[in-house]
Amino acid sequence: MSSRPPCMCRLEPLPESSDLAPEGVPSSMATEVARPKAPALVRAARLLDVVAAQRAPVTLADLTRRLALPKSxxxxxxxxxxxxxxxxxxxxxxxxxxxxxxxxxxVVNGTERPVRLIGLTVQGAGPFFEAEVSAATEEAMNVGASIDAAHASHDPRVQERQIREFADAGAELIVVDPVDSQSLAGAAEYARTRGATLVAINGAAGGFDAAVTTDNTQAGFLAGTYFARRFPNGARIAVIGGTRVTAIADRIDGFTRALNERGAFSIVAHVTGDNTEATGYRLGTALLRKHPDLQGIFAINDPTASGASRACRERGVNVPIVGVDGSSEALAEITSGGGIVGTAVQDPRGLARVGVRFGLNLVFGAKPANQTVLLPTQLITASDAEGYEPW
Known part of the structure; x- marks a missing residue:
């Protein structure tokens, strides 16, 4: 055995972090590499990663658990x-x-692979649909694409033909504000065999690749919550519905859900219209004649609400009406003390803009976890109408 004494080792201090810089990274950046100067951004990025990986919406409790961060x-x-x-x-x-x-x-994908033609068909004429066309046209110009825009005169057969014509013309992306959510599947299948990607806006449609809509359940829920807070239990309320699109079904579902959660309210009538002011007036007149003690009306859009409001004025009754859209006409009634007392806002330009951009992502090969994008809404009443800019 060796009689050599044990080695007495002296611990040297660790070098500064700048001396430990990875190869190819300047020493002045090493501290930033090891310790981000913006940890809040890192946490936000991690949170977005968690949400993006889920097909269903994520609760605050689930995010807190997954991120292992304080709830606040x-x-x-x-x-x-x-x-x-x-x-x-x-x-x-x-x-x-x-x-x-x-x-x-x-924006990133649009610089890599140009799209030649985008087809757009909306339900009909009017300010809401004109705003959609305008925004979609701007988005097409941003990526150097041509756009062929048409309106379907509220006829699903016309819209089906337009979709087929867009596909035959070689449109890589077809954006549709559907007249009827259930009748376009055949045209969608035809367009997809021609290589087109289809996105529905302002309502989902069967057979489409994706949809961009207002959170219509939330819109109805806000309207129902407003009535529940304004009226006592047992209040008599009517609903004026509309055409067969998912947006309208979702609004009514949210409205009835809010009433059911907040008390015993009586929906004395649920009638079906066609989303127009003229039919809103006709149905409003019939409702007031049959239910003279009516206390509130939920209309599925602002034109229907405007028609119902005119019916109330002509009969000399004051029945509060809540619609959906956020139109300038509804805002004028809200601020002047008219029959319309609230409207859950939509953003037609936002629907078209996001619809085109989402569609471009799909054309470029993106495979999102969720094929439906919901845009937020809020309820505008007299108390918060100031500052709201209608479309």
């Missing part, structure tokens, strides 16, 4: 991302990816 910190990050349109908050408080994420993806 997660909530602050979520609120900031909602304000930046990178997250959307549902009426139940859950979160999903917002339209800004989709818009950013389209």
């Amino acid at each position: 910190s997660v909530l602050n990050i979520c609120n900031t991302l909602v304000a930046q349109r990178m997250l959307l908050r549902g009426h139940d408080g859950s979160f999903r990816l917002g339209p800004r994420i989709i818009e950013l993806g389209a």
Whole structure:
């Protein structure tokens, strides 16, 4: 055995982090590589990754558990991302990816592979649909594409023919504000065999690749909550429905759900219209004649609400009406004390803009976890109408 004494080792201090810089990274950047200077951004990115990986909306509790962060910190990050349109908050408080994420993806993809032609068909004429056409046209110009825009005169057969014509013309992307959510599947299948990607806006449609809509359940829920807070239990309320599109079904579902959760309200009538002011007036007149003690009307859009409001004026009764759209006509009644007392807002330009951008992402090969994008809404009443800019 060796009689050599044991080695007495002296521990040297560790070198500065700048001396440990990875190869190819300047020593001045090593500290930043090892320790981000913006940890809040890192947490926000992690949160977006978690939400993006889920097909269903994610609750605050689930995000807190997955991120292993304090609940208050997660909530602050979520609120900031909602304000930046990178997250959307549902009426139940859950979160999903917002339209800004989709818009950013389209900007990147649009520089890599040009699209030649985009087809667009909307339900009919009028300010809402004109706003959709205008925004879609701007988006097409941004990516150097031509756009062929048409309206279907509220006829699903016309819209079906337009979709086929767009496909025959070689449109890579077809965007549709559907007249009828259930009658376009055949045309959609035909267009897809021609290589087209189809996106529905303002309502889903069978056979389409994706949909971009207002959170219509939330819109109805806000309207129902307003009535529940304004009227006592047992109030007699009527619903004027509309055409066969998912947006309208979702609004009515949200409205009745809010009433059911908040008390014993009586929906004395549920009539079906065609989304026009003329039919809103006709049905409103019939409702008031049959139910003279009616206390409130929920109309599925602002034109229907305007027609019902005119019926109330002519009969000399004051029945509060809540619609959906956020139109300038509804805002004028709200601020002047008319029959329309609230409207859940929509953004037709946003629907078309995000619809085109989402569609471009799909054309470029994106495979999102969720094929439906919901845009947020809010209820405008006399108390918060100031500052709201209608479309």
